[in-house]
Amino acid sequence: MMGKIACANVLSDLYAMGVTECDNMLMLLGVSTKMTEKERDVVIPLIMRGFKDSALEAGKTCTTVTGGQTVVNPWCTIGGVATTVCQPNEYIVPDNAVVGDVLVLTKPLGTQVAVNAHQWLDQPERWNRIKLVVSEEDVRKAYHRAMDSMARLNRIASRLMHKYNAHGATDITGFGLLGHAQTLASHQKNEVSFVIHNLPVIAKMAAVAKACGNMFQLLQGHSAETSGGLLICLPREQAAAYCKDIEKQEGYQAWIIGIVEKGNRTARIIDKPRVIEVPAKE
Template sequence: MDVLVKLLHELGSNQYHDEQYIGGMIMPRLGIGLDCCVIPLRFGGLSLLQTTDFFYPLIDDPYMMGKIACANVLSDLYAVGVTECDNMLMLLGVSSKFTEKERDTVIPLMIHGFKDSAEEAGTSITGGQTVLNPWCLIGGVATTVCQQNEFIMPDNAVPGDVLVLTKPLGTQVACNAHQWLEQRNDKWNRIKLIVSEDEVEKAYHDAMFNMARLNRTASQLMHTFNSHGATDVTGFGILGHAANLAKQQRNEVNFVIHNLPCIAKMSAIAKACGNMFGLLQGTSAETSGGLLICLPREQAAKYCAEIKKVEGNQAWIIGIVEAGSRTARIIDKPRVIEVQTLEDGTVQSVPPTTTPRRTIKPNVEQQKPMLPEIQNQPNNNLQQQHPQTQQVTNIIHSVQQQQVMQQAPSVALLTPVTMHDQVQQVIVQDPQQYQHHQQMQQFQNHHQ
């Protein structure tokens, strides 16, 4: 990341801090170094927001690759709270190494996937550029014109804020492990004793559908719950993007990450491979990852509950904002939260399968007595934790209890389970929340 920022310095990487006086208003200007540019226009207090991105295919399925590429481009707009994209252009590199049959099969599927994702986002593709290239690539440009209240400048974090992540980490590890499985190479021999073939296949498909999922809902809720700024997690990894966001803050703050939600089994693979990926160090590259959002502490519970209610997918509190010098770090021995896609298509933390659980009927009177039990559940490791770890643990417990109280009338509650020395509670999903499942079904129907 430092090398890239240095290379872009001459283009004005510090122009983000500038403000422009246009049309009788002082307008912020966001440029190189963050997710998209925000350029004030000379017409009625409007701003032009624009971003571009492209990359090489990282999965086997060309249709899903098109969806992932489109979702990845749009995430840069979503990261600043923009939910409506006016126009998209598609960038496509057709590999000169394709046979005619490969080209006529792969390229239309990639285009179809990109188009379907754009339509899901409520926008359309009106042009672009296609070239013959030694390597296949796909990406695009997303553009919109907004009033000032339609986007959220990513610079208002304050001490006491909470960091929320809306998609799990580990996509790079999952895609590489799947490739090793197919090739049956030495790297597969290194990890096959700690992960099964079925687990690698499951993680690969979980990663694929996570990457294809739009961050649009997460972006909409940033306005509802008074976000102080956000970024999307992609090529620099969770720590790289957190550090980049911290540098842009008006206040002198640090971002401290305590929890790492990861696709199930990916942390074990990362450990077995040494520092090849840097997953637990926060440097593993992600593709079309989630939004890393700064939220007021009192709003975090409501945000996590609402995103779960709207799309069925879990979001995680992963850290805190404290007074500092605009840096980001991950604590020693961060807590890893295993995550997978469940049968109903929703993305959730994985409860330990060996922990006995009992279902409680969704009755408010039956649920109320359980709240003190959750609050007082012993955790033998808490006294040994660093004070900051204790602080973020207390925040998480507070959020969980608020979520239970908010959701009590409509969901069934399972008994508390302990995962990685942390008290968690598992919520049974509303069977009508099938947005992600429908996306999977659409993909399956497409290939039948």
């Protein structure tokens, strides 16, 4: 699963540009010095297999990982590089948002919270902070939803950007929703700003984040996501159809979370955003 998530995350840099075909991938692997030889021989091939399986899922033009680099360090890490050669009509430059566009998000937030909460099931001092707002079953469901979400490719979301005339997009990863929204806003040709009103969050994870004080800053848009969804600027009249189409093709929801208005190329989340509880997929 770790390999699948890493590969999906790498490919999202292409998908955010509307590029749906990958020509070549490299794998960057860090083998932990803390692993025993037996652990290494079991774990590392599994991680590599997950990465390769995800690359295969990305399409016929990206069935092989052609190289990369392996290092030894204290941590077990994996990443990669995805490259492609394409025509101008095959990519969408992320700088054409106009006043009146809406913002669509294609995966729920809260992956960092879900993974941490799952780790805390075995840490009584941590678990005691959140057990009043969430059950062990809730945490396990949220964890599996997070794994499923992070491993899912943004390929269909990217392909539909062309169909519904997207004006630009970015993928949501380590800098959180607001960090990536601000970066996207800062690169717009027009004098616009993004205002986010809705936050789709994996079920119960907003309550967990709140119970931890401001540790995650989830509702402020600063909680890190890994292999998150695409944040897309779409014409208002096309957005609902986009969301309906992606749900029809993938079986997963996308959400209209904000608007593009006249402004100075910044992004913000309103003081009391509406939290949309996204149920775990059974």
